[in-house]
Amino acid sequence: QKEVEQDPGPLSVPEGAIVSLNCTYSNSAFQYFMWYRQYSRKGPELLMYTYSSGNKEDGRFTAQVDKSSKYISLFIRDSQPSDSATYLCAMTLKAAGNKLTFGGGTRVLVKP
Amino acid sequence: GAGVSQSPSNKVTEKGKDVELRCDPISGHTALYWYRQSLGQGLEFLIYFQGNSAPDKSGLPSDRFSAERTGGSVSTLTIQRTQQEDSAVYLCASSLVATGSNQPQHFGDGTRLSIL
Numbered sequence: 001q002k003e004v005e006q007d008p009g010p011l012s013v014p015e016g017a018i019v020s021l022n023c024t025y026s027n028s029a030f031q032y033f034m035w036y037r038q039y040s041r042k043g044p045e046l047l048m049y050t051y052s053s054g055n056k057e058d059g060r061f062t063a064q065v066d067k068s069s070k071y072i073s074l075f076i077r078d079s080q081p082s083d084s085a086t087y088l089c090a091m092t093l094k095a096a097g098n099k100l101t102f103g104g105g106t107r108v109l110v111k112p
Numbered sequence: 113g114a115g116v117s118q119s120p121s122n123k124v125t126e127k128g129k130d131v132e133l134r135c136d137p138i139s140g141h142t143a144l145y146w147y148r149q150s151l152g153q154g155l156e157f158l159i160y161f162q163g164n165s166a167p168d169k170s171g172l173p174s175d176r177f178s179a180e181r182t183g184g185s186v187s188t189l190t191i192q193r194t195q196q197e198d199s200a201v202y203l204c205a206s207s208l209v210a211t212g213s214n215q216p217q218h219f220g221d222g223t224r225l226s227i228l
Contacts, residue, residue, distance in 0.1 A: 032214045043116070043203055043219035044155075051214070088155065098207070098214055099145065099168060102155040 003027055006089055006103030015112050019076040023089035023103045026070065030091040030101070033065050035074045038086045038105070047087075048074065079110045114138065116220035118204050124226045125194060133189040133223045137206030144187050145207075145217060146179060147171075150200035158202075161187060162209075191225075199227045 006023045013019055021035075032051050036044035048063040050056045050072075056063045064073040072091075076083055086107045090100040117136040125131055137144050146158040157171040161181045172178070176194075181187040191198055201224050205217040 034216065036219075041221070041224075043221040046216050046218060049216045090155075092214065094214065098143070098217075099157040099160055099171070100147075100155075100205075100217060101157070104154045 004103040010107040012109045021074040031094040032092045034090040036088040118220040122224045130192045135187045135204030141206035143207045145205040147203045148200045194227045196227045
C-alpha cells in the first residue's frame with residue numbers, strides 16, 4: 001500500500017462546477033501538505049501549501065486538512081477549461097530534509 | 113523572476129551510454145531536490161542538497177546514479193550505463209533553507225529522458 005493514495009480519475013466536470021479532489025495518507029507524522037497542478041509536459045506548479053488541520057482559501061481554491069482522519073482535500077470553485085490538468089497532492093515531515101511524498105495525481109477535465 | 117531551469121528539456125540516448133542532466137535553481141534557494149516521474153511509479157524523490165552537501169541520497173535507485181552541486185547553485189544528475197527502465201522525466205525543485213523550517217518547493221519543467 002502506498003503512503004499517499006489519490007484517485008487517478010479522470011474527473012470530468014462541466015465548466016463552472018466545483019471540482020473536489022482528495023488524498024488519504026497513512027503516515028501520521030506528515031505535517032505539511034501541498035497541492036500542485038501539472039499541465040502536460042510541464043513541471044508541477046504549487047497551488048496551495050498548508051500546515052495543521054483546517055481550511056485555507058486562495059481565490060477559487062480551498063484546501064482542507066483533517067489530520068485525525070489523515071485526509072486532505074482541494075476544492076476548485078467556478079472551474080474553467082484552463083483548470084484541466086493533473087492535480088498532485090504532496091506532503092512532508094517536519095524535518096528529514098523536507099523531501100516530498102506525492103500521491104499519484106488526479107487528472108481533471110473541465111468541459112466548456 | 114526566473115524559475116528553476118533544467119536542461120536539456122529532452123534527451124534521447126542509447127542503452128549503455130552516460131547522461132548528464134542539469135538544474136539551475138531559483139536564485140537564493142539553498143535547498144535543491146531531484147525527483148523522477150514515471151508512468152508506473154509516479155513522482156519519486158531521488159536526492160536533496162543543502163548547499164553543496166547531500167544529506168539524503170536515499171532515493172537514488174542504484175550506484176549508476178550520482179549527483180553533485182557546486183557553488184551552492186547548479187546541480188548535475190549523472191546516470192551511467194543507462195538502462196531502458198531509466199526512461200522517465202527527471203524533475204528538479206528548489207526551496208529556501210530546508211533545515212529548521214519547512215519551505216515550499218518550486219519545480220522546473222524537467223528533462224524527458226528516453227533510452228532506446
